[in-house]
Amino acid sequence: MNGAESLLRTFVANGVDACFANPGTSEMHFVAALDRVEGMRPVLCLFEGVVTGAADGYGRMAGKPACTLLHLGPGLGNGFANLHNARRAGAPIVNVVGDHARFHLQYDAPLTSDVVGLARTCSAWVHVCTNAKSVAADGARAVLAARGTPGQIATLVLPADTAWDEADGAAEALAVPGPPAVAGATIDAVARLLKGGGKKAAILIRGAGLLAEGLEQAGRVAEATGAALLCDTFVPRLQRGAGRVEVSRIPYFAEQIVDFLEGYEELVLVGAQPPVSFFAYPGKPSWCVPEGCRITYLAQPHEDQAGALRALAEAVGAAAQPTKRAGLRRPELPAGALSQVSVGMAIAALLPEGAVLIDEAATSGLAPYGFTSTAAPHDYLGLTGGSIGWGLPVSVGAAVACPDRKVVCLHGDGGAMYTVQSLWTQAREKLDVINVIFANRSYAILNIELMRVGAGNGGPLALSMLDIGDPTLDFCRLAEGMGVAASRATTAEAFGDQFGDAVRGRGPRLIEVVL
């Protein structure tokens, strides 16, 4: 058994059973070992940004890491942006980056680069294998690092000789410790704070606190104390829809955040950080918490957020169950003009229970987000790191993690072009994804931001840099070129028909929404 095979066996033993891959020569022993090891599903992607985005989507939905297989520094570089998004989501990922054999590095061959320096910029844990016999143990430690709370990016650099040299066998599974519980004194202090002062309070939740169990506990606390439940604009994962306890999403723009938070005197953080503006603007504050509002951490990102909410519910003497939950409101299927409102209504009407809703719709996403708050219960994944070109790859990973759930990906056209290669993997793997592309032929958010940053109205050259409409991108041809069935909607009725058809069907579909 060589080092590569020992690594694969170790991964499987440690619960890692999906590998998103774009391999090259230095990864051939890992690739060859796939046929000798049971239990690893390799998924080929045509670009490494798809690989890492897919691993992000998989990690968020599976609650455990997939591994990636990347080709030296440039492969990791191509994956950087979606590793950034994953890092900001606390998604667990184990990167395997092939590198030149150690004896080859001295020659500075063309593909040589500073792999470790690059890995450090996007990983919480980095290790370079030094010996085929220790690769297995290295792999087990990488999985353990990725499976922390929150999940982390663990990058294992695998020089080719450590993959092909003889190894001793796989490493056994390492126990994954759960997140530490929050101290009772902290729980009690927050309980007193929420029960005591009659102050206007909000609880800002992230991480496990936004999954079903955490939300149940948060709902108990909210009803017992009157505190509002909030979440960030961009959440890693939120379980929402009919029957779920609702949280209010903090808006995107700084001045909106300030208005939204106005009057709050207590802000309790559960796995979250205080709200700040996404970008800086001249003469505007980045810090959006009202002056005088006290900030208290109930649970840090590395702590047991759902457990802390449960303990808090007990400490405030909450009822056993929350009573307020989102109702099921399926809008009528709209007619007439196509807009994010009519698209949002149609999606909310037709979204199947258990769907995974992936949102990189940017300026087109507000209405769909609003209407789906009372759709059938579903999981919602947000663009936590702000780097566009995330949604399509994440759909790949979510669909691999959840083969029995419908994945619906809402995507702006500008962002979709970053990693459009994702569609091919959706087709190859017959993934059950509906891709809804909002084709406004513009980096529309930038038309807003151009004004907001005080750069003026923009002359013709400036505006041309925000305009992706000439030539028109034909997403149907792009999808068909990669084997994904596609259709174009120019009316609300057409969109409803096409989306409904896609919901009833199976396998990847793309609908271009012409706005």
Added chain:
Amino acid sequence: MNGAESLLRTFVANGVDACFANPGTSEMHFVAALDRVEGMRPVLCLFEGVVTGAADGYGRMAGKPACTLLHLGPGLGNGFANLHNARRAGAPIVNVVGDHARFHLQYDAPLTSDVVGLARTCSAWVHVCTNAKSVAADGARAVLAARGTPGQIATLVLPADTAWDEADGAAEALAVPGPPAVAGATIDAVARLLKGGGKKAAILIRGAGLLAEGLEQAGRVAEATGAALLCDTFVPRLQRGAGRVEVSRIPYFAEQIVDFLEGYEELVLVGAQPPVSFFAYPGKPSWCVPEGCRITYLAQPHEDQAGALRALAEAVGAAAQPTKRAGLRRPELPAGALSQVSVGMAIAALLPEGAVLIDEAATSGLAPYGFTSTAAPHDYLGLTGGSIGWGLPVSVGAAVACPDRKVVCLHGDGGAMYTVQSLWTQAREKLDVINVIFANRSYAILNIELMRVGAGNGGPLALSMLDIGDPTLDFCRLAEGMGVAASRATTAEAFGDQFGDAVRGRGPRLIEVVL
């Protein structure tokens, strides 16, 4: 005038007049300034890998840097792979990476990342602007750094507030010193070595030595001394074809290199490094220079290679002009089966004088390279860094740099999918590029490498990782989806017709060669 405008004016004053851009909010002041500054051509790309590849192609052909405009760390990360290729080519590039305003960094907003750490892994020169008033001087220094010999990647991180705060004006042009001349003693020593011993000698040339003037001088030396003229497998830029002095290309695989170099006793390096294998293989040497062969540097990469060859020609008493040059041999247009041989013949027959031939054809490129050695004179650009997804972006930049020359891009299908978004910019800018996609539906090189690295024949899972044929990628639909006219060739006649038509026409075209 704000910092962004002062930077733009400084760039133009320093001869930088093309900007390949994919901006975001933090770059809006730079974008807005485009309308206030004469002389900068902004070129929008839909993905940052296109941006940096285009800057590489521009830099190689223009002999001076373009600037890029990239959005924070993830934008730079997306550009990493083609910056790696550019770095290996010695191409000059000035990156402008927008970052958060300095006062915003403390909040660790979603797009915050280690921009400087990332920039260091792909740049020779990195600077973070600290003040709007010094941005102009920073920009001038960045251009100077990029314009060294060989060209370098210079990355200027521009925090948003240094772009929007008031500046004092542009900086003046900095004089660019030429490369230092090689010492006379070195010239004389190499002259004695080549004239003296009767040993079998080769001169391995890179950089300016592969452009017309350098080749002329190298030809004089070769004829006077009997030394062979060689170039690397992957050259930044080689002027070749009818009328040019020919150099022999070192082959790709290690054992081929060893065979090719067998018997050489003297190896003179002109801007090149000793040949090594591209990848390492178990039990095979990476170092490919024959045992006992003496290595002598005539000119280092930072020195005046063409000047050194001229001085050497004088020192060896060469004739004023070389007599051996490539003849013009236009093959007959082939008929019958489509293969890299028939495609290569057709391209060599039809290639217009002054074309720029960009080669990422990988396993399909050997025959086209061979036949075009006696085609009309042209420039040839190679994949110096080995990171695929380079050719299509480089075609964008080469076409912007050379609007009156036909650009012909030979590309493997696997690599083309990495940065396929390039086609949209070709259409938007009406660039005169013929894209020839060799559709073998495979990472074909990896089928060879799987065996060569000793990983065996490959089982079904392993082989599936090298197979991109299911579903079939339809490059005509992909091209048309981005506004590029496309056709598919399945016979040699059809390819000849389509390529000939594209040569006579103008504007971007794509031909899918079904192998």
